[in-house]
Amino acid sequence: MVRAMSTRYDALGVDTQGVEGSLKRLGVIIESTFDFNAASPILPLGYFANVIRITDDVGIAISTDGVGTKILVAQQMDRYDTVGIDCVAMNANDIVCVGARPISMVDYIAVQRLDDRQLEELATGLREGARQAGINIPGGEIAQVREMLHGSRDGLAFDLVGTCIGTVHPDRLIVGEDVRPGDVVIGLASSGVHSNGFTLARHALFERGGLRMGDPVAGVGRPVGEALLEPTRMYVRAVVEMMDRGLGLRSLAHITGDGLMNLARVRAAAGFVIDEPLAIPPIFTAIAELGGIAPAEMYTVFNMGTGFCVVATAGDADDIVAIAQRHGHTAAVIGYTVADQRRRVWLPRAGLVGEGKTFRANDERAPAPPSAES
Numbered sequence: 001m002v003r004a005m006s007t008r009y010d011a012l013g014v015d016t017q018g019v020e021g022s023l024k025r026l027g028v029i030i031e032s033t034f035d036f037n038a039a040s041p042i043l044p045l046g047y048f049a050n051v052i053r054i055t056d057d058v059g060i061a062i063s064t065d066g067v068g069t070k071i072l073v074a075q076q077m078d079r080y081d082t083v084g085i086d087c088v089a090m091n092a093n094d095i096v097c098v099g100a101r102p103i104s105m106v107d108y109i110a111v112q113r114l115d116d117r118q119l120e121e122l123a124t125g126l127r128e129g130a131r132q133a134g135i136n137i138p139g140g141e142i143a144q145v146r147e148m149l150h151g152s153r154d155g156l157a158f159d160l161v162g163t164c165i166g167t168v169h170p171d172r173l174i175v176g177e178d179v180r181p182g183d184v185v186i187g188l189a190s191s192g193v194h195s196n197g198f199t200l201a202r203h204a205l206f207e208r209g210g211l212r213m214g215d216p217v218a219g220v221g222r223p224v225g226e227a228l229l230e231p232t233r234m235y236v237r238a239v240v241e242m243m244d245r246g247l248g249l250r251s252l253a254h255i256t257g258d259g260l261m262n263l264a265r266v267r268a269a270a271g272f273v274i275d276e277p278l279a280i281p282p283i284f285t286a287i288a289e290l291g292g293i294a295p296a297e298m299y300t301v302f303n304m305g306t307g308f309c310v311v312a313t314a315g316d317a318d319d320i321v322a323i324a325q326r327h328g329h330t331a332a333v334i335g336y337t338v339a340d341q342r343r344r345v346w347l348p349r350a351g352l353v354g355e356g357k358t359f360r361a362n363d364e365r366a367p368a369p370p371s372a373e374s
Contacts, residue, residue, distance in 0.1 A: 007204060007291045042170060047265060048097035048254055051168060059170035061100035065090040066161040069198040070228070075152040076213055077225045080118050083160060084125020085132065086195045089232035091164035092133040093254040093308065096239045099174030100166035102133055107140035112149045112157040114142075122160065125231075132234040135164070174243075176251030176266025176311070182370040183250050183270075183337040184317045185263070187278045189330035190307030193287075194232040196257040197301040201228065204291020211290070219282030227283050235308040238327035242320055248313030249320075250337075255303040261354045263309055264343040271340025272311075273366045275348050278334060280305045295350050296359040311337060338367040 027045045034040050042051045042059065049063035067086045074083050084107075092102040107126060109119070119142070130137050151157030193201055205211050205224055213225030220227045235254075242249060253262045263272045284305065288298050298304060310320055317333050324331035345354040346366035353362035 007200070007208065007293050007297070042173070043098070043175065047175060048094040049100065049166075051098055051100070051170065051173060053170045057169060059100070059168045059173075061095050061098050061166040061168050062163065063091055063094040064161065064163040065094065066159065067195050069202065070193075070195050071158065071160065072152045072202065073198065073213075073225060073228045075156050075158075077229060078153065078156075079229065080121035081124045082229050082231045084122050084127070085129040085231035085234070086125075087160050087162045088126060088129025088133050088135070088164075089234045090195050090256070091162045092129075092135060092166075092234065092236045093232070095164050095166040096236055096243075097174075097252040097254050098168060099172060099243060099249070099252070100168035101240055101243075102135050102164055102166040102236055104136050104138055105130070105162045105164040107137060108143070108159075108161045109140065110143045110145050110149060110159040112146050112151065113155050114144060115156060118156060118158070122158075129231075129234070133236045134240075174249050174252055176268050176270070179250045179266050179268040179270040179311055179337055181270070181337055181339045182314065183311050184314045184333050185272055185274065185335040185337065186310040186312060186317060186320050186324070186331060187274075187306040187334035188235055188238070188308040188310070188324050189233070189278050190255070190281070190303045190305055191233040192230040192281055192283050193228060194256065194303055194307060196303070198228070200291065200293070200301055201287050204287045204293060208292065209286070209290030217283065217286045219285065224286075233307045233329070235329070238324045238329055239308070239310070241323050241327070242310065245319065245323070247316040247319055249310060249316075250313070251311040253309040253311070255306050255308060257301070258357050259299050259302055259304060259354075259359070260306065260309075260345050260347070261300070261357055261359070263311070263345055264354070266311070266343070269339065269341045269343065271338045271342070271344045271346070271367065272335055273338060273346045273348070273369075274335035275346075275366065276332070276334050277347070277349060278305045278330065278332065296352055296361055299347060299350060299352055299354070299359045300357070306334065309334075336369050338370065340367070
């Protein structure tokens with residue numbers, strides 16, 4: 001049961017609405033660099049990764065991301081061997097979303113002060129993430145910026161960011177141009193919160209819920225701190241095998257901030273009906289109940305159990321699910337596509353519809369599968 005007073009992400013200082021206008025202003029300036037040399041980006045800003053055409057046959061996909069305030073949980077737990085996996089996953093999972101094969105990543109670690117154990121554990125996580133993604137880490141940077149960083153444990157504040165590249169044929173990108181009504185949406189389960197929404201999660205569990213890091217959470221089966229540090233699931237090897245098999249992949253979506261609205265980044269005028277969602281992990285139920293967070297806010301901020309989506313032709317659904325399962329992922333067909341100029345995402349079971357970057361309550365019936373339309 002959600003408490004009457006609903007907690008919102010923006011009330012905690014994360015301006016999800018204002019960021020869009022800021023990004024547009026930033027984007028105008030950044031896009032003016034596209035013609036500074038002959039290796040111009042192929043895609044506009046705003047997709048999971050961009051692609052630079054190097055030759056007629058070689059494109060370099062590139063993306064950058066960090067771990068966010070999940071780092072504060074690592075500091076409170078005094079455990080740093082998992083967030084490196086998150087850093088690799090947040091980047092490499094984005095790279096495959098354009099149809100590219102991740103090959104390499106560099107990292108940037110900013111620290112309040114040098115601590116040998118902390119750095120060794122961070123490196124251990126980065127190595128494990130690289131192993132899972134099948135990439136190398138040829139270099140990086142460590143910066144000591146004591147004046148700039150303040151965390152949850154004095155002296156151990158840090159930030160962790162990565163930039164990943166991959167290779168792809170410039171004329172074989174997978175960016176949703178071919179999505180058609182009646183395609184299927186296949187969901188691959190998340191491992192939990194992954195690396196988004198931690199400001200809201202921490203507020204709900206610790207400030208409003210009064211939990212401590214070592215306290216158990218109903219249905220989770222382990223202390224809340226351990227559950228929150230569960231690394232972001234790596235989908236790279238499974239998706240690369242799907243691409244290598246030549247299956248009918250229409251679009252690929254890493255479900256991060258904005259939740260299932262990430263599906264709407266496709267270039268086609270398509271909407272998505274998620275009528276058979278994957279199970280919601282208990283950690284999200286705890287966040288919603290303890291934080292008094294409405295369903296629309298939960299689905300806007302969190303992945304809610306689905307960490308990656310593959311939109312594909314219906315005839316290839318069984319093979320895609322089988323590949324995902326062979327790589328250790330829980331996977332199933334969770335919905336279908338419809339024609340929609342507004343690129344909405346319907347969640348009938350939750351009574352929600354999403355447009356732009358947010359979900360809202362909706363009691364209208366979602367569009368039927370194209371084959372069932374009159």
